[in-house]
Amino acid sequence: MQHTDLSKINLPANLQGSIDxxxxxxxxxxxxxxxxxxxxxxxxxxxxxxxxxxxxxxxxxxxxxxxxxxxxxxxxxxxxxxxxxxxxxxxxxxxxxxxxxxxxxxxxxxxxxxxxxxxxxVKPSIINSDYQIVALRSILQQKNITQQLFELFTFARAVHCANEHSGKVEGKYKGMDANEGAWLLLKREAEKYFDVFKDNQITKTIVGLPSAIAGEPVAHSPVDLMKLKRQLGVL
Structure with missing residues (x-):
């Protein structure tokens, strides 16, 4: 499987600044x-x-x-x-x-x-979330990707409408908006193929914080930090 080279993504200046x-x-x-x-x-x-x-x-x-x-x-x-x-x-x-x-x-x-x-x-989750949006949009902008997605959606919408017309749609899906039904159908069909790639994951984060080392005091909240300062006689 050929992955998108995410290292070549042009990051917005504000995101690059946050990373740096x-x-x-x-x-x-x-x-x-x-x-x-x-x-x-x-x-x-x-x-x-x-x-x-x-x-x-x-x-x-x-x-x-x-x-x-x-x-x-x-x-x-x-x-x-x-x-x-x-x-x-x-x-x-x-x-x-x-x-x-x-x-x-x-x-x-x-x-x-x-x-x-x-x-x-708190910063890695914010930075990585912004990075993931940029990466997603970058992938969607690749040649033919958007066209292929549109074709998939069109077929899924057609299937949903046909099923609705023939009475095959039941339960919560019955009477559902055609576009919403198309996305749900497309999602169900696509998930059948995801297991093929489960051992071939790509990196989805760009920053991370090292684990605390042995003997390192860790404050999980401002209150914990205040307690630590009092314990050390700083306050």
Whole structure:
């Protein structure tokens, strides 16, 4: 099946402007997501390292305490092990302090993302709807398409009128306006062929918003955004 090349559609200036504006804000949004993801992953790495260091310190404590119970144990060695355990804990504490100091940065990134997302989330449906109308009209303007549609409608209208005259039209279709009946008949007949193309779909949208990433706060309404700001101490 040959699809219409929708990339060649000439978009109205106002629609192209809306797309460009959306994509610019989306780029900013994706950049902030990447920053939050990098920060989150690095914090996870530092926290894991701190856990490992604290685990080493505990094992070192157990080891020197066992050695201290033995007769003739080297006291200097035990003192060194005690000092090593203390240094391990200090390094773990330093790493945890680094993670804690970054909390305000993570909160700020999260708030920026929530504000951007709530502003952006309504735009794809509007832009895509406008784009779909432009695409539909562009396809209808192709050579022979309108003529073929008119011929199909003419035949459907003739069939409906003939059925009405012969009494084959029943129920809600009986006495229906000829044009309306023709469109319904054409729709029913056309739908019989649509299954052929169900696995050969074309892209019907032109913009989209990425999913939220792990750890990203999402406000689904202005009220949610206000709650988030209060939670972060911004208000």
């Amino acid at each position: 504006s959306f994509e610019q804000e989306k780029k900013q949004y994706v950049t902030l997501q990447a920053q939050l993801m990098d920060l989150t992953q690095d914090n996870q790495r530092l926290t894991q390292k701190a856990n490992e260091l604290e685990g080493q310190a505990k094992r070192t404590d157990v080891a020197w305490k066992l050695q201290a119970k033995k007769i003739g144990t080297d006291q200097e060695h035990i003192n060194n092990e005690i000092e090593r355990a203390e240094q391990l804990r200090k390094e773990a504490g330093r790493l945890r302090a680094t993670v804690e100091s970054r909390k305000s940065l993570a909160d700020n990134l999260g708030l920026q993302l929530a504000e951007l997302r709530i502003r952006l989330c």
